[in-house]
């Protein structure tokens with residue numbers, strides 16, 4: 123396991139982990155360019171729909187309604203799903219979720235299962251938990267399987283192995299799947315993965331899937347994939363376990379049209395995901411379990427400034443556009459859901475552990491501009507900074523520096539003296555500023571200092587007002 127890859131075992135902060143990612147400049151450059159290319163594809167796809175902004179507004183309003191009436195919709199969903207023949211479980215947190223899933227698995231005496239991509243199970247660290255209980259989980263989404271073979275966590279919610287080069291995947295597959303050494307032909311690698319996964323699908327009796335949308339009106343749920351792996355797993359298994367966060371509810375089936383049109387276009391620039399699979403009732407002889415998980419969502423719902431973050435449909439558009447994410451990589455966020463939205467969700471779970479994340483942003487607002495459900499992401503990041511400082515979670519160095527700045531900036535004479543002293547130091551003892559202890563200096567040259575302050579310049583150059591006539 124590389125030291126910056128498993129968010130579960132890593133407690134370094136974003137800046138330190140980003141520095142590790144930045145050590146490979148070529149990787150940073152293509153990571154940046156690839157994600158920007160996807161962002162541009164998203165723009166083109168969005169511009170093909172004249173009603174794009176109307177769709178975003180509608181989606182945001184639907185989710186607003188859901189968040190305002192969440193308990194009613196959840197009860198309605200439970201009732202309908204039970205009528206359809208599903209077995210419903212409620213989990214207050216990740217621990218309870220993992221326990222419920224394990225109980226279902228052990229009741230059937232199974233030790234090997236397949237799972238299609240589900241960020242909720244990543245959030246709950248289900249794989250690690252089940253491994254400890256002696257259950258082997260095979261992730262069947264290709265990108266997820268790649269990071270799983272490499273013993274890493276996904277670095278992006280839609281593109282889990284976006285940080286991997288195809289040559290590296292070739293080496294990995296040679297090691298684990300026996301593909302020819304040095305061959306990184308994507309077609310060959312995909313074919314090998316397909317054969318490898320097909321055997322797992324055909325032999326595993328239990329399949330776990332995520333849920334993209336759960337319809338309160340009908341008790342059905344929809345899973346969106348491009349590879350069809352959720353369908354393969356669920357259709358071939360005797361037991362289907364669907365794990366969902368409680369915010370995945372939408373009121374009516376009619377609303378799906380709004381979200382499905384937004385989701386794929388925002389995620390990858392596709393008009394629609396290849397598979398948008400509806401699951402309503404278990405087929406004859408099959409068991410269908412739905413695990414509804416809170417894990418901090420009710421707390422976030424109660425935080426007025428941050429409740430809108432629960433509108434997220436996990437499209438990843440805010441990741442692809444974020445200049446910080448693109449150049450620091452997903453693992454630098456040391457949480458299951460990285461990027462701008464992850465930096466809002468994570469402090470809700472643990473303010474101390476994730477106090478660094480809302481500061482990993484330029485607050486440029488590009489994330490809010492692309493978000494298909496119109497979450498005010500950059501404003502929430504800014505608000506989290508205030509909350510975290512007020513709650514005492516800012517690093518001591520930052521607290522001291524801010525106190526010092528406050529004193530200097532609120533006292534004009536002190537400000538002038540500090541400016542003069544600073545300019546003198548930079549000019550005559552530049553090493554006191556231009557050294558590795560100064561994070562700003564690490565990536566850039568410090569600017570040359572002006573000879574004088576603006577107020578000194580202004581005093582010298584300001585035009586004297588014309589004298590009144592006659593004087």
Ligand code: SF4
Pocket residue numbers: 388433434435436437438439440441463489492493494495496497499
């Ligand atoms: S916050 Fe918005 S842009 Fe980011 S993943 Fe969620 S829905 Fe997509």
